[in-house]
Amino acid sequence: MRENFFDVGVAEHYDDPDDEMFSPEVLGPTVDLLAELADGQAALELAIGTGRVALPLSERGVPVQGIELSQAMVDQLRAKPGAERIEVAVGDMTSTRVEGRFGLVFLVFNTIGNVTSQDDQVAVFENAAAHLERGGRFLIEVGVPHVGERFVVFDHTDGHVGVDEHDAATQLSWSHHYSSTDGEIYRRRSIPFRKVWPTELDLMARIAGMELESRWADWDRSPFTDASAKHVSVWRRR
Structure with missing residues (x-):
């Protein structure tokens, strides 16, 4: 599964x-x-x-x-x-x-x-x-x-930054989510996709x-x- x-x-x-x-x-x-x-x-x-x-x-x-x-x-x-x-x-x-x-x-x-x-x-x-x-x-x-840049920001707020990463050769993409708490930035999760x-x-x-x-x-x-x-x-x- x-x-x-x-x-x-x-x-x-x-x-x-x-x-x-x-x-x-x-x-x-x-x-x-x-x-x-x-x-x-x-x-x-x-x-x-x-x-x-x-x-x-x-x-x-x-x-x-x-x-x-x-x-x-x-x-x-x-x-x-x-x-x-x-x-x-x-x-x-x-x-x-x-x-x-x-x-x-x-x-x-x-x-x-x-x-x-x-x-x-x-x-x-x-x-x-x-x-x-x-x-x-x-x-x-x-x-x-997507055709173009490898990294594309799709969300940018005080508490969250979302970045899509694209690999045209494999047709794979990853949505990277970064969160901010009290000024500390950490990666919350990365989700893979196949375009x-x-x-x-x-x-x-x-x-x-x-x-x-x-x-x-x-x-x-x-x-x-x-x-x-x-x-x-x-x-x-x-």
Whole structure:
């Protein structure tokens, strides 16, 4: 099983109501699109986390199940209203299976990058396809790989500095988090990622028996271009 970087210390502070990803402006279009793609069928979220997306999707009447590597993240989900409607299997999304078939499997917010080898990313696609009804859809939201400086500061406040480190040769990245307490600076954690290009994802989908149906720059279905920082892509099981 893959190493869990989202332990109790991370899970307890993961939900930040001031973070843009928890805002109605982000979650509204996200849930709208997922509910439409589920098309009246059940949905399975890989790396369900604390239920940021799954809970509002469930409130829309979509039956939702999840797979999550971190028990600590599931514990945070279980403490929220409406969590009783959602079944979660604790395990690795490369191989953990749950009962039933789904009209939609989805994986949001760059989480495919937490799987840090190409073989294991292919296994995620194969596991998603194994859970889909014939004609069902697999959706991923992920950033376009960074090209440029090796180190990029993504957050800089009095209490926290975040630095992304990129290695173009291996497609690996690390998010380094530094905290400050009473003037003392220390590294809190470093989380590895594997960056992956859209065309590489399309090939993974073909290996798993799926084909690209749609690709947008964001949840609002804006066009994906060479200037897009991320994409929301949908593949359909053949």
